[in-house]
Amino acid sequence: MAVHFVGFRDSAQFQRAVAVFGQPDFVHRRWDVRAKQEIVGSDVAVFATGAVTDRASHPSFDDSTCF
Secondary structure, three states: OOEEEEOOOOHHHHHHHHHHHOOOOEEEOOOEHHHHHHOOOOOEEEEOOOOOOOOOEOOOOOHHHHO
């Protein structure tokens, strides 16, 4: 099981999510096709806004360039 944080822009909001769910395994800047494909099985997706049932945007954003 992996924890994914999606769409967090505010550090205070991010820290509140960490307090509840622990440190995320993955951070996705936005809900896009790539993020949707990476969330599988028993993974937990924590959204700043929206939900896993929302339409994923295209094209995908390369989150790995932010680290």
